[in-house]
Amino acid sequence: MVRRSVLAMLAVMAIVLGGVVVSTPAGAVVDSAVVVPSPNPGTTGNSLTEVSCVSVSFCVATGNQDGGSGSQTLVEQWNGSVWSTVTSPNPGTNGNVLYSVSCVSVSFCVATGFQNSGSSNLTLVEQWDGTSWSTVTSPSPGTTANVLSSVSCVSVSFCVATGFQYSGSGYLTLVEQWNGSVWSTVTSPNPGTSDNSLQSVSCVSVSFCVATGYQHSGSSNLTLVEQWNGSVWSTVTSPSPSTSDNVLSSVSCVSVSFCVATGYQYSGSGYLTLVEQWNGSVWSTVTSRNPGTSYNVLNSVSCVSVSFCVATGNQNSGSGYLTLVEQWDGTSWSTVTSPNPSTSYNVLSSVSCVSVSFCVATGIQNSGSANLTLFKTLVVSLTGPVPPTTTTTVVSDPVVPAFTG
Numbered sequence: 001m002v003r004r005s006v007l008a009m010l011a012v013m014a015i016v017l018g019g020v021v022v023s024t025p026a027g028a029v030v031d032s033a034v035v036v037p038s039p040n041p042g043t044t045g046n047s048l049t050e051v052s053c054v055s056v057s058f059c060v061a062t063g064n065q066d067g068g069s070g071s072q073t074l075v076e077q078w079n080g081s082v083w084s085t086v087t088s089p090n091p092g093t094n095g096n097v098l099y100s101v102s103c104v105s106v107s108f109c110v111a112t113g114f115q116n117s118g119s120s121n122l123t124l125v126e127q128w129d130g131t132s133w134s135t136v137t138s139p140s141p142g143t144t145a146n147v148l149s150s151v152s153c154v155s156v157s158f159c160v161a162t163g164f165q166y167s168g169s170g171y172l173t174l175v176e177q178w179n180g181s182v183w184s185t186v187t188s189p190n191p192g193t194s195d196n197s198l199q200s201v202s203c204v205s206v207s208f209c210v211a212t213g214y215q216h217s218g219s220s221n222l223t224l225v226e227q228w229n230g231s232v233w234s235t236v237t238s239p240s241p242s243t244s245d246n247v248l249s250s251v252s253c254v255s256v257s258f259c260v261a262t263g264y265q266y267s268g269s270g271y272l273t274l275v276e277q278w279n280g281s282v283w284s285t286v287t288s289r290n291p292g293t294s295y296n297v298l299n300s301v302s303c304v305s306v307s308f309c310v311a312t313g314n315q316n317s318g319s320g321y322l323t324l325v326e327q328w329d330g331t332s333w334s335t336v337t338s339p340n341p342s343t344s345y346n347v348l349s350s351v352s353c354v355s356v357s358f359c360v361a362t363g364i365q366n367s368g369s370a371n372l373t374l375f376k377t378l379v380v381s382l383t384g385p386v387p388p389t390t391t392t393t394v395v396s397d398p399v400v401p402a403f404t405g
Helices: none
Strands: 009-011 013-016 020-022 032-035 045-055 058-066 071-078 083-085 095-105 107-116 120-129 133-136 145-155 158-166 169-176 183-185 195-205 210-217 221-228 233-235 246-256 259-264 269-277 283-285 295-305 308-316 322-330 333-336 347-355 359-366 375-383 401-405
Touching: 009 020, 058 107, 058 347, 058 359, 058 375, 071 107, 095 158, 107 158, 120 158, 145 169, 145 210, 158 210, 169 210, 195 221, 210 259, 221 259, 221 375, 246 269, 246 283, 259 308, 295 322, 295 359, 308 359, 322 359, 322 375, 347 375
Parallel strands: 009 295, 045 095, 045 347, 045 375, 071 095, 095 145, 120 145, 145 195, 169 195, 195 246, 221 246, 246 295, 269 295, 295 347, 322 347
Antiparallel strands: 009 401, 032 375, 045 058, 045 359, 058 071, 058 095, 071 083, 095 107, 107 120, 107 145, 120 133, 145 158, 145 401, 158 169, 158 195, 169 183, 195 210, 195 401, 210 221, 210 246, 221 233, 246 259, 259 269, 259 295, 269 283, 295 308, 308 322, 308 347, 322 333, 347 359, 359 375
C-alpha cells in the first residue's frame, strides 16, 4: 500500500499441480530490472500506485491521471507483451483516485480508493469481471473523509479493504469486507489517541488477514499491526525503533506463520527503511539496506515464499529521488540495481511477484521541464533465472494463495 499501498501484490507460497509441488529454491535472486513502456493518458500527471499480477501474462495496475481538470482513475493492463489503458468509472465529480488493486484471476479484480463530489471524500470500489470495470457500492462512515488505501482478495466471495476515516476528532481505522454480494464495515481497533490509519492489508484465507499502518499518540507515530482471525480484528504488538516516526506502508503474507511488512522510520537526520517479519508468534525488525544518504523508504513488498520477497520504494542522496529495490533470500536483504528514467524523480510505489523469476513494479517518474512538470507512469519488470523444477509428494492440503493490496 504512500500513502497507503499501498501498496497489492500477489503472494503465492507454492504452486500446486496435481500431486507435485514446484518448490522455491533458497537464495533465489532478481538479476534484471528494466523499464517497460506504459501509457500516459493524462496531459499533466499520471501515476500507478498499485499493481497485482496473477501470471506472467496478466497484471493490472491502478492509480490516477490528470488532464488539468481534476484527478481521474487510471487502470492499465498487461497481456504478456504490452501495457494498455482500460476504461474505468469516475463517479466523483470533483476527483477520483484508485490506490490499490487485488486480482484473483483474469476475470475478477477489485480496486479501491476514494471519490469526491463536494465537501467530503467517499470510498470508491470498482470491480473487473473480465470484460469491464464497474463501481460497487461501499460504506463511507466518516463524516468528512473516507479512504480505502488497500485491498486483498482471496476469492470472488472474500475481499478485505482497509484505510481510514475522519469524523472531526481524529483519523480512525476503516475496514470493509466483501462477501460476494455486498461491502460492509467491520469493527477495527484504534489504539492511537489522535490518529490511526491502515495503509495495507494481506489475506491468506477467510480466517487470517494482517493489516499494517501507523498510530499516533502524543509526539510520535508508532507502527500499527492488526490481525483478523475470522471473527474479529485485534491489535498485535509490533516494534517502533524510531522515537519520532514509524510507518508500515505495506504487508505481504504467504501463510499464518510468515508475513513481511515494510515502510520507514525517522532516524533524526533522515528516513531509513523499516522491515519487520512475523513468525507466527511475534513481529521483529529485520536489517534492511539504506543506500540513500538522506532518504530511504520501502513503499511495497511482495513475497512468494519464506525465502523470496521483493520490496520497492525510493532513495535520495541529495541530487534527486531514485528507485529502490531490495530482495529477501531467506537470510538477508540486499539491494538490486534498478533503472531511473527521470533525472530528478523516480518512485516505485508497488510491486507484485508471481514467482522468483517474475515481478512487476509500478510507480511514477517526473519528465517535466522548466515550464511544465509532467509526471509519467513508471513500470519496471524484475526478473530472475527460472529455477529447476523439483518434485515432492504432497502430504497435506496446499496453502491458499495470498493476494495482497
